[in-house]
Amino acid sequence: MSCELAHEQIVMAAYGELPGEQVNELERHMAGCPDCAAEREQLLALKELACAHPVLEPPANLVARSRLKLAEALDALPPRRWYQRLGQRIMNNLSSLQAAPVAACLLLAIGAGAGSLGGYQLARNHAARAAAATALNAPPQPLTVQTQPQAPGAPAAIANVSSIVRQPNSHVVEVSYNQLVPRQIKGSLDDPAIRQLLMLATRNSASTGVRGDSVELLADECRAGHGCPATGIRDALMVALRNDKNAGVRQKALAGLEPYVAQDVRVRNAILEALMNDAEPRIRTAAIDILQPVQGDTSVRQVLHSVVDTDQNPYIRTVSRQVLSREPEIQ
Amino acid sequence: MATDAVSYPTFPVAVPAALAWPAVRKVQSTLGMAATTAMDEAKRAQARESEMELIREAQAGSRAAFDALVRQYEHQVLRLALHLTGSEHDAEDIYQEAFLKAFRYIGNFRFECSFYTWIYRIVTNLCLDQLRRRKTRREDRAVTVNLSGDEIDLLASVSDDRSFSNPARELDRKQLGEKIQAALDKLTPRERMVFELKHYQGLRLRAIGEMLNTTEETAKNTLFRATKKLRLQLAGLR
Numbered sequence: 001m002s003c004e005l006a007h008e009q010i011v012m013a014a015y016g017e018l019p020g021e022q023v024n025e026l027e028r029h030m031a032g033c034p035d036c037a038a039e040r041e042q043l044l045a046l047k048e049l050a051c052a053h054p055v056l057e058p059p060a061n062l063v064a065r066s067r068l069k070l071a072e073a074l075d076a077l078p079p080r081r082w083y084q085r086l087g088q089r090i091m092n093n094l095s096s097l098q099a100a101p102v103a104a105c106l107l108l109a110i111g112a113g114a115g116s117l118g119g120y121q122l123a124r125n126h127a128a129r130a131a132a133a134t135a136l137n138a139p140p141q142p143l144t145v146q147t148q149p150q151a152p153g154a155p156a157a158i159a160n161v162s163s164i165v166r167q168p169n170s171h172v173v174e175v176s177y178n179q180l181v182p183r184q185i186k187g188s189l190d191d192p193a194i195r196q197l198l199m200l201a202t203r204n205s206a207s208t209g210v211r212g213d214s215v216e217l218l219a220d221e222c223r224a225g226h227g228c229p230a231t232g233i234r235d236a237l238m239v240a241l242r243n244d245k246n247a248g249v250r251q252k253a254l255a256g257l258e259p260y261v262a263q264d265v266r267v268r269n270a271i272l273e274a275l276m277n278d279a280e281p282r283i284r285t286a287a288i289d290i291l292q293p294v295q296g297d298t299s300v301r302q303v304l305h306s307v308v309d310t311d312q313n314p315y316i317r318t319v320s321r322q323v324l325s326r327e328p329e330i331q
Numbered sequence: 332m333a334t335d336a337v338s339y340p341t342f343p344v345a346v347p348a349a350l351a352w353p354a355v356r357k358v359q360s361t362l363g364m365a366a367t368t369a370m371d372e373a374k375r376a377q378a379r380e381s382e383m384e385l386i387r388e389a390q391a392g393s394r395a396a397f398d399a400l401v402r403q404y405e406h407q408v409l410r411l412a413l414h415l416t417g418s419e420h421d422a423e424d425i426y427q428e429a430f431l432k433a434f435r436y437i438g439n440f441r442f443e444c445s446f447y448t449w450i451y452r453i454v455t456n457l458c459l460d461q462l463r464r465r466k467t468r469r470e471d472r473a474v475t476v477n478l479s480g481d482e483i484d485l486l487a488s489v490s491d492d493r494s495f496s497n498p499a500r501e502l503d504r505k506q507l508g509e510k511i512q513a514a515l516d517k518l519t520p521r522e523r524m525v526f527e528l529k530h531y532q533g534l535r536l537r538a539i540g541e542m543l544n545t546t547e548e549t550a551k552n553t554l555f556r557a558t559k560k561l562r563l564q565l566a567g568l569r
Binding site for chain 1: 394397398401405406409410413414419422423426427430431434504507508511512515529530531532535536551554555558561562565
């Protein structure tokens with residue numbers, strides 16, 4: 001311990017602000033340092049001297065006078081108006097709320113969630129009842145057209161109305177409509193019907209999960225080399241890479257196209273488009289990696305040059321520069 | 332903090348052994364200590380609860396509740412103000428201003444600290460303002476002034492059995508007291524306040540930091556500076 005630190009700690013120890021273990025350390029230091037020991041003696045002497053200026057109890061008449069003067073001053077204050085009291089009450093409540101922000105936010109979130117869920121359920125039940133009543137008893141009325149597929153097990157929904165014919169001199173109307181019937185199919189990934197459905201699912205605008213699962217399955221098939229023809233699955237993956245709103249789905253599609261970057265120019269072009277235009281940096285970075293086997297290609301090099309100049313991400317610019325600098329290694 | 336190159340002046344005063352470090356508590360039996368601690372804790376918890384109740388009532392507009400709070404803290408407030416300013420008149424003004432402010436702003440009290448800390452924060456700021464005004468006016472701090480305008484020596488009001496048997500010693504103590512006051516006046520208002528709150532009021536540095544709206548570390552450094560200055564001022568004192 002240095003003497004400088006010891007001098008500070010002597011003051012703290014004298015006023016009971018030093019933890020026990022540090023007091024012991026200080027004592028050990030002072031046992032071997034006469035200057036610091038003298039410093040302590042001086043400080044304690046100062047404390048003793050300072051007691052010559054004692055703190056006195058306030059005289060009773062001072063207390064009484066002060067109390068009286070305060071009471072007069074408080075009585076002289078104008079009474080609070082009702083709006084001032086109301087404002088104060090609101091501020092007090094707000095301050096309580098402020099003191100428990102997490103609890104308040106949780107309550108709000110729970111309330112909003114419960115309300116939304118309850119409202120959704122109510123609306124759904126009401127719609128189902130209304131549809132059933134209409135189908136059974138109601139006089140002819142305009143039908144609700146549903147274009148979205150129903151969950152398995154749910155009652156068949158109407159996809160669209162294809163024609164309406166009114167019988168002459170009659171109140172009878174003939175309506176032709178198409179129904180969506182929920183179905184389920186199980187099969188191997190090699191099954192063309194399954195593949196067809198999976199490719200259709202890559203364009204399911206409603207559910208990111210469904211699109212992601214289908215793209216992943218198809219991409220796995222392509223990576224494993226299990227029949228990934230130029231038309232069909234590869235097309236579906238390229239469409240997903242170009243157009244899907246979800247970055248995760250696009251990344252899966254990109255991974256599925258990797259084995260074909262060298263042999264299929266269309267795949268190469270789709271990946272180059274992703275490198276130029278995809279908003280997600282990790283997809284652009286993955287595209288650079290996937291383009292490694294064809295870095296000698298003129299179009300690839302042109303795109304890399306453009307990326308070096310224009311990409312907003314400094315890491316991507318650096319990697320592109322590095323790839324371009326490896327010219328002797330290029331095919 | 333860097334120490335000065337100059338070595339500190341020495342005080343030719345014998346230090347009683349009992350003042351070596353703050354006194355250690357008497358050892359009690361384990362069971363007794365536990366029982367006392369539990370009872371003390373229960374009493375403190377009860378006192379805190381009743382004070383919180385009073386504060387809420389005062390926030391709701393109850394004058395009786397506010398008066399009860401004033402009763403709880405008025406002696407401490409006056410004690411501090413009187414010792415710092417040395418003037419009954421100034422102490423009364425500080426008392427008045429502090430409690431009027433407390434009444435006006437009690438709605439803003441959020442129970443984030445103790446009411447004691449909150450009221451002391453108001454009082455210390457008022458005292459600091461007073462000390463700063465005094466610094467510019469350079470009033471004579473050696474004596475107090477009562478409402479009639481008569482000067483009163485503070486030390487003369489200290490009851491001391493020894494004074495009857497040894498007037499010479501009484502004079503010595505009085506002069507010593509004046510010297511101490513003069514040395515305290517040489518401190519900056521902030522140093523004076525920290526020294527007052529630590530040495531005379533016995534508050535923890537952390538609490539002092541809260542009251543002065545600063546950190547414990549800053550309060551520590553201020554105390555260190557204050558003790559250094561006082562030693563320089565009181566060098567060669569007998």
